[in-house]
Amino acid sequence: MTTVEYTETQRLQLPATRRWVIKIGSALLTNDGRGLDQQVIAHWVEEVVALRRLGIEVVLVSSGSVAEGMARLGWKQRPRAMHDLQAAAAVGQMGLVQTWEHSFQAHGVHTAQVLVTHDDLSDRKRYLNARNTLLALISHGVVPVVNENDTVVTDEIRFGDNDTLGALVTNLVEADLLVILTDQDGMYDADPRSNPGARLITRARASDPALVAMAGGSGGHLGRGGMATKLRAAQLAARSGAHSVIVGGRLPSVLSRLQQGESVGTLLAPDESPMAARKQWLAGHLQMRGVLTLDAGAARALKEKGVSLLPVGVQEVTGNFSRGEMVACVDPDNQRVACGLVNYSAEEARLIKGLSSSQIASQLGYVEEQELIHRDNMVVF
Numbered sequence: 001m002t003t004v005e006y007t008e009t010q011r012l013q014l015p016a017t018r019r020w021v022i023k024i025g026s027a028l029l030t031n032d033g034r035g036l037d038q039q040v041i042a043h044w045v046e047e048v049v050a051l052r053r054l055g056i057e058v059v060l061v062s063s064g065s066v067a068e069g070m071a072r073l074g075w076k077q078r079p080r081a082m083h084d085l086q087a088a089a090a091v092g093q094m095g096l097v098q099t100w101e102h103s104f105q106a107h108g109v110h111t112a113q114v115l116v117t118h119d120d121l122s123d124r125k126r127y128l129n130a131r132n133t134l135l136a137l138i139s140h141g142v143v144p145v146v147n148e149n150d151t152v153v154t155d156e157i158r159f160g161d162n163d164t165l166g167a168l169v170t171n172l173v174e175a176d177l178l179v180i181l182t183d184q185d186g187m188y189d190a191d192p193r194s195n196p197g198a199r200l201i202t203r204a205r206a207s208d209p210a211l212v213a214m215a216g217g218s219g220g221h222l223g224r225g226g227m228a229t230k231l232r233a234a235q236l237a238a239r240s241g242a243h244s245v246i247v248g249g250r251l252p253s254v255l256s257r258l259q260q261g262e263s264v265g266t267l268l269a270p271d272e273s274p275m276a277a278r279k280q281w282l283a284g285h286l287q288m289r290g291v292l293t294l295d296a297g298a299a300r301a302l303k304e305k306g307v308s309l310l311p312v313g314v315q316e317v318t319g320n321f322s323r324g325e326m327v328a329c330v331d332p333d334n335q336r337v338a339c340g341l342v343n344y345s346a347e348e349a350r351l352i353k354g355l356s357s358s359q360i361a362s363q364l365g366y367v368e369e370q371e372l373i374h375r376d377n378m379v380v381f
Contacts, residue, residue: 231246238269288326294329295332309373
C-alpha cells in the first residue's frame with residue numbers, strides 16, 4: 001500500500017529531534033560552479049548557529065571540494081581521470097574548509113574537518129574510532145564538517161555521492177534527522193524540469209516502493225547524485241530510525257522553517273523504531289568476522305528470552321576477530337541463531353568461553369564487559 005502524501009499541510013510534523021545531519025550539495029555551495037558562494041554559506045552558518053541555540057546538535061556533510069577546485073583551476077568540465085579529480089579535490093578542499101571556518105568563527109563557533117573513506121566506515125574498529133571522534137567533537141560544541149577524502153579515494157572504495165555519506169554519518173552518530181539540501185524544492189512524483197504537472201511529495205515512508213520510479217535519474221554536471229541517490233540515502237538513514245527531509249537549499253531560511261515545523265520539502269519517515277532499525281542494519285550490513293558455537297541452553301535463551309550472551313554459554317570460538325566486530329552465533333547443530341558485536345577479541349573469547357562472568361577478571365586480568373555480546377548489539381533470527 002502506498003504511503004505517499006501530496007496534500008500541503010501547515011505543519012511538517014517532524015519528530016522531536018536533538019541531532020541533525022545536514023548535507024549540502026555542490027551546486028548550492030558553488031553557485032552552479034562559479035566558485036564558493038560565501039554569502040550563501042554565511043547565511044547557512046547563521047541558521048546552524050540558530051539551531052544550536054535551540055539545543056540541536058549539528059553535523060555538516062559538505063560537498064564542493066571538487067567543484068571549488070575546478071573553479072580555482074579554471075576547468076569548465078568535471079574531469080574523468082581519477083588523478084585530475086583528486087587534484088581538484090585537493091585544491092578545492094582548502095577554500096571549502098577556510099570558508100566554513102571563517103563563517104563559523106564569526107559566531108564564536110569552532111569547526112573541525114573530518115575526511116573519511118568507505119573503508120573507515122566498513123571496518124568496525126575504524127567505524128568506532130570515527131564515531132567516537134565525531135561524538136567527542138559534538139560534546140565539545142564543535143560543528144564537524146564531513147566530506148569524503150576525495151584526494152586518496154578510488155572508484156572501488158568511494159561512497160559514490162555525499163548523499164550516501166550523509167546517511168552513513170546519520171547512522172554513525174545516531175542522528176534523529178538527515179536534511180538533504182538540494183537544488184529542487186523536494187521530491188516530486190515526476191521530473192518538474194520537464195513535467196509541469198509534477199506534484200511535490202510532502203510526506204512518505206522511505207521504504208515505499210512507489211518512490212523508486214518517481215526518483216528519476218542523475219543530477220547536474222557538478223554533483224554525482226540525483227534524486228534517486230537522495231531517496232537511497234533516506235532509505236539507508238531510515239534503517240537506524242532516522243527521518244529524512246529532502247528540501248530546496250535555495251528556499252529562504254529553510255533550516256529555521258524546518259525546525260519550526262513548516263511544511264517544506266519532502267519528509268521521508270522510517271518504518272521502525274531506532275533500536276529495531278539499528279539491529280536490522282547490524283544484521284545486514286556488517287561482515288561476519290567469526291563464529292561462536294553455543295550450547296543448547298544458551299541458544300534457547302537467546303531465541304526465547306532475548307537475553308545477552310554470556311561467556312558461560314559458549315562452547316567454541318572460530319575466526320580471528322577484534323573487539324567490536326560482528327560475529328555469528330550458532331547452536332550445537334551449526335544453525336545460526338543470532339549475530340552481534342562482540343565485546344572481546346577472538347583470543348580473549350577463547351580464554352573465557354564456558355566461564356561465568358565473575359571469572360573473567362581472574363582469567364584475563366581485567367573486565368571489559370560482563371557480556372560477550374550485549375543484547376542491544378545483537379540480532380536474533
